[in-house]
Amino acid sequence: METRAVLGEVLSGGSLRVPLQEQSTGVRLVGIEALVARNGGSVLKQRVFSGLPLVARPVQDKKAQDARRRHGHLNIVANAISTSTAPGSAPAAPKEETDVRVQRITDDTCSLRSCSLERLKFEIEYGLKRGTTDNSYLIKGENHTALIDVPDQAFSKGFVETLKSTIDLKDIKYLVIGHISPKRMESLTTLAEALPEGGSPIEIFCSNPAAQQLRGALPSEYLGKYYNINVVKSDECLDLGGGHKLQFLLTPTPRWPDGMCIYDPANQLLFSNKLFSAHVCGESGLDDEGWEEYAEDWRFFFDCMLSPVPKQAKAALEKLPIVAQFSVPSYSGRQGLAVLKADVQYVLSSVLSALKLPIDKAAFLSSGITQGEDLVCAAICPLHGPVVRSSVTELVREYRVWTEKKLKEVEEATIAVIYASAYGNTAALAQAISRGITKAGVGVESVNAEICSSEEITSIIKACNGFVVGSPTLGGHMPTPMKDAMGVILNDSDARSKPCGVFGSFGWSGEAVDEMEQLLKDGGFSFAFPALRCKFKPTESTLQTCEESGTDLAQEVKKAILKQKRSTGGAQYAAASNVEQAVGRVVGSLCVLTAKAGDAESAMLASWVSQASFVPPGLTIAVAKDRAVEGLVLTGSKFALSVLGQGKSGPVAKQLLKPFKPGESRLDGLQIKQTDSGLNVLSDAIAWLECSVKSRIETGDHWVLYATVDSGKLEDAQTLTAVHQRKTGARY
Ligand SMILES: Cc1cc2nc3c(=O)[nH]c(=O)nc-3n(C[C@H](O)[C@H](O)[C@H](O)COP(=O)(O)O)c2cc1C
Incomplete structure (x- = not known):
């Protein structure tokens, strides 16, 4: 069994610097936190500070101290800790994932999709529960081969094994890193250990923040032996031969300061890293099922990861003037023959796009019909989720729309x-x-x-x-x-x-x-x-x-x-208008929606509920965008609906409409029972339904869920459904 132990240093500022070293202890320690969790924090502290069996010593290195001032402790501490273990992980060892699939993209480019049908970790952006992929790409140029990105530690072994069966590892000359994190370092160390003895080191090309992480985290003996690190500047190129002049485009954000995209003009492929990603693991690895199939996954990823950084998202999009390979041409600034040429391009684009040719064939046919500075993309190859080739136009357009909307909110x-x-x-x-x-x-x-x-x-x-x-x-x-x-x-x-x-x-x-x-x-x-x-x-x-x-x-x-x-006044903030009063005459039945995800659960009073389909039995429910339960009723989730009876709804409404502290249980004090599938329903509901969210439509300040009914029970046939009468359509 692989074994690890920790050697610690005490930084002069009081924090710890803890590089990992091999040591035979007979236990596989997965990350410092596993060590802490198993032994109790005091043991780690005692071990680190006492020096037994771990060594503690103050760092005298002036360079390290300067770096610490410039970049803060964190990078240094994080970097020092991460190697082949999982510093940020929960106490249990991460499940080893072995499903790494090779997918041809063009004759000389393939993806290695590290697939997980479960979520890799608890982070908010994995909400849609359709699995995820960590994508790496391999480009074989005429002269050299480059690998783009390495996956999460959960895949390290499977990834390197699959890589070995795809290419002779000694042929990998370059490794281009668009994003690195402590959790991906293990894939680098596993790859290094698999490299043939005596070969030349792999030349890593990455942004400066990525280089700092790598230098801090990779064992120093690896540098020069297995890897050389090269920092790239925006717009620099790496020539693999055969037209594969990889162009680097730096796209940093606060969450991913090291973010970098790579454009390969030979196949018109944009390796977009986190941008245009989605946590979803489809069968094919391509988005050929169409926009609808992945639209929500892309949107959810954007909402979680890029909505909070709209300025940086905009700056990144400005650096990426993406035009789909076959797209409607712009007529602006064209006259005479140029207009005719644009028309021909349009017809050709439509035909070729409908043909769904292999990407490289299509790139050849379309070359020369596009113009200017445009980053013509046959496909976008992200770090997570499907390679985007059918929905390039829609996805890029929507990214711009979503970003502008978020920028407007920031202004307010x-x-x-x-x-x-x-x-x-x-x-x-x-x-x-x-x-x-x-x-x-x-x-x-x-x-x-x-x-x-x-x-x-x-x-x-x-x-x-x-x-x-x-x-x-x-x-x-x-x-x-x-x-x-x-x-x-x-x-x-x-x-x-x-x-x-x-x-x-x-x-x-x-x-x-x-x-x-x-x-x-x-x-x-x-x-x-x-x-x-x-x-x-x-x-x-x-x-x-x-x-x-x-x-x-x-x-x-x-x-x-x-x-x-x-x-400061204004008629617009006056009492409810006549129109609002008219809208208020539309009423709905009073229900309680309850939902769960893992150890999280929530509930809300719902009256905007309506049947929407006979076969299958389906209904719509409007959920305010800022409702607590909203994050638990994403597409693919299950929820229960308890229908309240006339004369019985008062205490329930009172409980659910009071203000709640974050995390406070909404059902406390209410009589509830569990359905066979473990969902909460109210004991005195006149009927209850178990439903699955099939899709969500964005409607102003609400999401309208379309859900099909999986099961249900009429509990009280005598009592009529409680109906919520309103004075105005401006409130529930
Ligand atoms: C070098 C080091 C020192 C730490 N010191 C403390 C500490 O003094 N007290 C504590 O509660 N946790 C300590 N921790 C645990 C971290 O706070 C914990 O791993 C936390 O989840 C890190 O959050 P982050 O992922 O946002 O960096 C330490 C961890 C490391 C690796």
Whole structure:
């Protein structure tokens, strides 16, 4: 069995630097957190600090200290820890995934799809539960072969085995990394160990932030032996021969500062990394089933990961002037023959597009009919989900629309989400809080304190309407970048009037959240929700609480803005109009919707419920976008609907309409029973139904769910359904 143990160093600032070393202990330790969780935090501390059997010594290295000041502790700590284990993982060893599929994209390019039908980890963006893929790509140029990206540690072994059966490993000359994280390092070490002895090192090409991570995390003896690291600048090229002049396009965001896209003009392929990704594992690996099949997955990924960073999303899209290989041409600036040429192109495009030719054949046919600076794409090859070739036009257009919409929201009101995270746990909490904020229609300014200057944080704090701060606890404290950010916040006298919140992941003592909370309390700040503390990795219920906290904060900000608008007057904020009163005459039956996902559950009172289909029995329910249960009724989820009886709905409505703290159970005090499939229904419902969400339609401020009924029971045939009468259509 593979065994690992930890050697620690104490950084002079008090935090730990813990490179991993091989040692035969007879136990496979998966990450420092597994070690901590199994032995108790004190054991790790004692081991690290006592030096037995682990060694502790202060770091004297001036270079390391300078780097720490520049980039914060976190990268260094995270990097030092990550090698072939899983530093940010939950105590249990991650399930080893072996399903790595090779998929031909063109004659000389293939994808290696590391497929998982389960979610790899608890992060908010895996909501749709259709599995996920971690995609790597292999491009065989005329002279050289390049591998693009490596998968999550769960796939390391399966990935390298599949790679070996696809290509002689000594032929991989280049490794282009569009995104790296501590959780992907194991794939690099596994690959290095599989390389034939005496070969030349693989030349890695990546962005500067990725290079820093790699240098910190890869065992130093690997550098020069297995890998050389080359930092690329935007628009630089790497020539593989045969027209494969890979063009690098840097697309950093706060969550992925190292983000980089790669364009291969030979096949008109854009390797888009996290952009245009979706957590879904389809059969074919291509999006040939059409836009509808994956639209929600793409949208959900965007909502979770890019909605909180619309400025950076826009900047990235501007660097990627993508035009689908076969698309309607632009007529602007064309005259005479040029118009004719555009028409020919249009006809040709339509025909070729309908033919669904293999990508490389189509690239050959379409070359020369496109123009200018455009990044002509036969397909977009993302890090997760299907290769996009049928829906390039739709997906790129929608990305632009979604981004513009989010930028508009930011103009109206923003909440700054300022955080640092070494292993991604606090980042996952930040992402869930951000989703809670954006689903309430308020913009997010996401700030990774490790890479943001004090000046930037100062101006973001000045401009925001509320803020949250998040930090891991490392060495008993919040790390330096968060200390600096807190200094900026406390120095801004206007910030005091803005609602705020604190959150953070910790291992055993969790001082960072207490420190931030205390500083803000002492400074007279007011909290929109109780501090969110999470031991190591969040569970679904923790993420649900974070999302609800974000929504609460956003609603507080919206209320303050509305109050201000009302006080400055305007007829638009007057009493309900006649039209609204007319709309109010449309009524629905009173029901309770209950849903679960993992250890998270929620409920809501629903009256916008209507039958929508006889065969199969189906119904629609409108769920407000900022409703807590919204994240649990995504497409593919199951929920129960309890139909309330006339004269019986009062106490239920009273319970469900009261304000709830984030994470508080909504069903407390109500009589409930469980259906055979484990869903909660109200004991005195006159009927209940178990339903599956088939699709969701975005309708203004609600999502309309279309769900089919899987099972149900009429419990009380005598009592009529409670109907909710209203005075206005402006409220329920
Ligand atoms: C070097 C090191 C030092 C740590 N020190 C502490 C500590 O003093 N107290 C604590 O509660 N957790 C400590 N932890 C655990 C982290 O807080 C925990 O792993 C947390 O989930 C990290 O969050 P992040 O993924 O956002 O970085 C430490 C972890 C490491 C690796």
